[in-house]
Amino acid sequence: MTRTHLDPAITATLTEAAARVRATSGTQVGDMVEAALLRTLTDTVTMGDDGTAFVITGDIPAMWLRDSTTQLTPYLRFLDTCPPLADLVAAVVRRQLACLDHDPYANAFNDGPTGAHYDPEDVCDDPHVWEQKYEIDSLAYPVTLAHTLWRATGRTDVFDERAHRVLRTIVDQLRTEQDHDASPYRFQRDTDIPTETLAREGRGTAVGRTGMTWSGFRPSDDACTYGYNVPANLFAAQALLAVAQIAAEVLDDDALAADARALSGELVAGVRAFGVVPLPDGDGTPVYAYEVDGLGNALHMDDANTPSLLSLPLNAPDVLDDDVWRATRDLVLSPANPYYVTGTVASGIGSPHTKPGRVWPIALAVEALTGTPEDRVRLLAVLARTDGGTGRMHESFDPSDPTAFSRPWFSWADSMFCEVALVVADETEARSLEAGGV
Template sequence: MMTEQKKIPASLQRIIDRVKEVYAHDTEVQKLFENGFINTYETTLKQDGAGTFVITGDIPAMWLRDSSAQVRPYLTVAAEDREIASMLKQVIERQWKYILHDPYANAFNRTANNKGHQQDRTEMSPWIWERKYEVDSLCYPLQLTYLYWKATGDNTILHPTLKKVAEVIYQVWKVEQNHEENSPYLFERDNCRVSDTLLRNGKGGYSVKTGMTWSGFRPSDDACLYGYLIPANMFAAVVLEYAREMLTAMEETELANKVTALSREIKAGIETYGKIDHPVFGEIYVYETDGDGNVNLMDDANVPSLLSMPYLGYAAPTDQTYLNTREFILSRHNPYYYEGEKASGIGSPHTPDHYIWHIALAIQGMTAVERAEKDRILDMFKNSHGSTYYMHEGFDADRPENYTRSWFAWANSMFSEFILSEIGVYVPGSPLERQKGTEVDNRVL
């Protein structure tokens, strides 16, 4: 793994020391946490005249989704550390600039250098690394902005540019409520896996109007089978409420009312078209639907996922439909749930068969309500890092030394957030913080 030697801020070191104290009996967890927690800080933050650029790790581009998730654990110290807070604000402001440049793009270059997938048949620009339209790419920056505001109390983040960003996101999601008739977005890629391009001459998954908003791709960057990705719409419904709260504080009442109405429309669409009565599990949420009777029953490791509903703030961890859905997706009825000698959990069609994702294990651990399940998740982390003491994208459930992406900062940040939740440290204002105490027994030792 490429690294840049940086002095670890005292605020982050105090978090590391606290974990070491709690896990004094487990040096493996200590090492895993320290490596994972500082991975984003040490290796992926690139400073330049425009602020802070965040690479994913082994790919030199900045994904709106990944960059948000990578820096999220540092919100836990943002109130006390001005330099960390400044870095987070720079990341947010850079995300805003990219969204205003093109809200349909998911990944961007550090400069207008024409890097990335410039041959794709869509409206590319030199700033864009990839232009796969994913609803979650617009959700994550709104979420990060809101959580930064809650963590720091810094009202300067309530800037006129934030209103512009919220307006652009609102307009895109309104247009994509009727993708077939109103959307300008097309995407095709040549000589690739079918999951890397959109069918129907770039129009993508078919959909009828439901109130939900259409997505071309999943958070895995794989094409959606059907136009309405339910977990992404759940995330959108939540962050629109975040936008309402921020816009209300800015006295932008008209736009606040509009985003509130859109959130309600999306949620009504989810609750009407995004559930089925399963013969084994009862009422469950589906992963995707076209709104015309076709559904995709599965879950993917990437967040937003159905498993992550409580983490996102869409449903309580004790909600019955969520629990039914959780039971389904953590069973062999989910085609991407794998069981092996070293671990069991959710993988993705994005990676090889029988490969489990560390991101999904972290989400499973943070949304579990029973101590025994959380303990099993921690054991699986310890058994699946392949002696690298870093987390990966996917790993073979039987032979964890076989894995994808040795330098994948999102996975390291997710693991560190799981450990932080285990010792009672939460991102201020996050659903996990509000839900703390719902576990049957949240003691580490």
């Protein structure tokens, strides 16, 4: 991997940000933040000659559309003040849109037609595609990144003819998958692991029509138990509002804007009708299910990977029902969520994607960012002391022994840790000013 040369303005911006973290959260956290902010850009991003940027997840040499967006989370606050950083994000957006233009059903791509695959025996043998697991968030994350770049800087250069075509494709594909039985998509893998393939000859478990859009896989890359993933549908509804705004204000495409707004409303209505269910074994309080099938089945859980039920205020702030979400938050941060784990050092949400009994730093960061300022301070300290002595965040760890972890280098987790630390710094400085400090 060729190390990316950082513009001096980017280095200065990130160094100053880390200094603010040191002043508010201590030397250890500040040093971890500075190292992670620089490492993500130098070790995961490769700038291409075509004005695009390829972003690996860390220790896997492929670009996930989800990860390459979330890895940029802590940098987005600097887009309007650091033009070279905005240029870098624009380059990532261009590559993401090129990937979607190539295959909107794929979740992860190679840096060119290398022929590398997660499993060489998969049905999809496209040399550009690392893996073709269809996940709704793979469509939504690039849209939200492009929209954030535009709103922060006013630049519209990423919205070229290809971008216009891709936004149309996204709307059309989400609508196609409202009736999955009519979809051409299939995924089969020769494996004994049920979460690594889809049932019914690659079509997935049976679903009824609900108004929601179908997904084969979760943001964890695990197969959905039921085909309508509720947090992904709400995230898609939020992203469609962004598509509508871009179409109307930048692309002068009123038809696309209207289609996107209408589909957003259909997804929200579908979630309201089928994805909001009574609290299991409780008083009937309405909560969001994690997945439903439109045939009467609902899955009560949450997963560490985002979009999750816990992350909805971050991923779908304009389309969620706040009262329902708050009741859902209480559910998923309790033993009622089968993937909520308690240890002697930490407690938090894990995932069936990793060993049982593991907590994910990403989920701890999301819990912090969707909680109170006091939650953020507390959970930032938890994250810092569960790095296993490595100075890095990991995919998951044993909550009673953080030296037992998976994935020694997971850039998405690093970035979420940085985001929590930067928010804590902002809030600490604001409180100091309110108290008459300097």
